Amino acid sequence: MDQATLTLIVLAAAAVLFATEVIPLAVTAMSAAIVLGLLGVLTPTQVFAGLSNPTVVLFAGMFIIGAAMFQTGLAQQIGIAVVRRSGTNERALMAALMLITIILSSVSSNTATVACLMPVVIQICRTAQIPVSPQLMALAIAANVGGTITMIGTPPNILMSATLETAHLRPFGFFEFAWIGIPLSLMGMIYMLTIGRHLCPRHLALESASEESEAEKSDPRKMVICAVILIAVVLAMVLEKSIGVAMETIAIIGALACVLTGCLTEKQAYRGIDWTTIFLFAGMLPLANAMESSGAGQLIANVVVGLMGDAPSPMLIITAMFILSCGLTQFMSNTAAAALLAPIAISIAQTIGAEPYPIVMAIGIAASCAFTTPVATPPNTLVLAAGQFRFMDYVKIGLPLVLLSLIVCVLIIPLVWPF
16 A cells, blocks of 8 residues: 555544544544554654654744743733723624734735734633633634735745746736735624634633642733833834744744743643644644655545536636545645645746736745644634534534635636636
């Protein structure tokens, strides 16, 4: 049996275990990686490479900074201030939260945006005595759609432009993505404020190990220090390209600064890390790598392209490539899915004599519509434990949103980028 087939079998088994949650999600993810190693699809180094992945390191650093915000009382004070101004209306809080997240995600990492805002959201919900789960799901969705507004908002956008340039075609402009990104973001907000929030579970925020003693959170000096560290980390991440320091390095520097300045102790820092999230994401990365290296992703792509026939219409191609890109990105890196499909899109466009721009744009945007699994994108993984979500919660909330995103793309993309 070839490696592509073995990978697809492991993926299918993992999907069933994710959906049923017979065993914990993180255990399923790590087990899938180990099985691929035992089958020879991945090397031992590749099986555990996810634990040292830059995004996992970013997670760990931001979890510690988030724990420091709770430990010093900064998150609580922000939460109280927000509730005093906006009241305890769930929809008003969700609208404000999503708008802020969309704006931040459009110009900086959507992962870092969620990691920075999550502790604040949890404390706002705790102060206002409202369920945290709908707000955290809204946070993740806003981060995903907000990243589609500019070229730097999400890696697939950069990749789409680079692919066009490699093919000696005009690349997309910096704000050109906003033509579809802004309507998609507005649609995401409307969906969560109406249908989506009713589909979410309604759990109250859990107390974490780093929040055991309220008496330890009354030092104004430490609050100020923590606030300065947080602002410095956010600004450094926004200016990542200018200062030449990677986001994961910035996050770890911020985490170390929190410990060194006494905002939290070393033990509190360790307890502040959500290890379920770390191992879930670290386990899925090797599976995504196997999808790409074994040819399993290419196999799926070839089957879908073959189903379109010899002379497919451009609109059919947009729909098919959106579904394929969106489908792949639920279980593999959205960057990898986009990288796999972008060259295929250009070839198809040239074959039927159509412009490649609408097809390439559909692939890039679809790669960011990663709403239906907790492992589809880092923001989804980050909110999993804090929101007490189950795998099927993502499916239930995400599927209607994917269908609405497809409709928005099919309607708008051909108008802006004609065939």
